[in-house]
Amino acid sequence: MSPLIELDDVRRTFTVRARTGRFRRERREVTAVDGLTFTIDAGQCVGYIGPNGAGKSTTVKMLTGILVPTGGRLRVAGVDPARDRVHLARRIGVVFGQRTTLWWDLPLRDSYELARRIYRIPDARYRANLDRCVELLDLGGLLDTPVRQLSLGQRMRGDLAAALLHDPRVLYLDEPTIGLDVVSKARVRQFLREVNTAEGTTVLLTTHDLTDIEQLCDRVMVIDHGRVVHDGDLDGLHATGESERTLVVDLAVPAPPIEVPGARTVKVDGPRQWLAFPSRDSAAPIVAAIAARYPLADLSVREPAIEDVIARMYAGASIG
């Protein structure tokens, strides 16, 4: 079986006019995507992350056919997105956290009705999909409300349903939980898990919220300067970022900074001390060394925040 999404050395440059003096302007090439090669199989849920300006939106725009690559080869569900955009539209769904595809002044129900006509969704299919989305996203009481009166979380749930009524094989999500409260985020994530596992819909998720990735994705791609700098699971990301765990030590009495092999003390606050050590190392010998020399009251190990791991990875990449 061939992959659902296939990129082979895909590039995209933009020509921008930059001011170089008071009256002078110069044309300059900006490389947004710099030779991306990867494949995504049907049914995968892939996190696509990276810092601002890394090239994420440009990639998604090329995958949906909005932008034409300046080089390389791209296939989604067997078609070239830019050449066959209309055909592809039936197979993909897109949700942007910051924008809505719903009609602002119309009740939710009317936007769905329009989608039914645009995509020529058969009646039975449409009704089954709508019923399912209404139930899973708890939209029952909102169908007759104009979109402009919905809260951000309600609107996002409305947008997710709109993107899925025509049974797309691929769902592109751009910051689907941005600005949502904790309860709405949890509900959106639960729904996406359901869509991915029960329906087998392939998901490409762009987000700055790494909990989205932790809870939804079995694969994470990190891009920077238009190139893939990590492709694997979250554990692999920790290893690449040479992340550190933290040992939080409560001594029976305050003491000068602890000195033991394999860890370094990064903070001291009264009897409590924080020691950093590489994530891949075991905490056991460090704990044993501390316990042998200091009066211990309590102790815990903290896992690194994914944000820190990525920040370290970027720091490493820019040095190298």
Ligand SMILES: Nc1ncnc2c1ncn2[C@@H]1O[C@H](COP(=O)(O)OP(=O)(O)OP(=O)(O)O)[C@@H](O)[C@H]1O
């Ligand atoms: N239409 C355009 N014209 C000129 N430059 C562009 C255009 N679109 C994107 N770029 C440039 O290409 C690079 C990648 O932008 P892109 O929007 O793909 O990044 P991103 O990873 O989505 O960032 P963000 O997280 O901020 O959304 C940036 O340097 C950006 O300024």
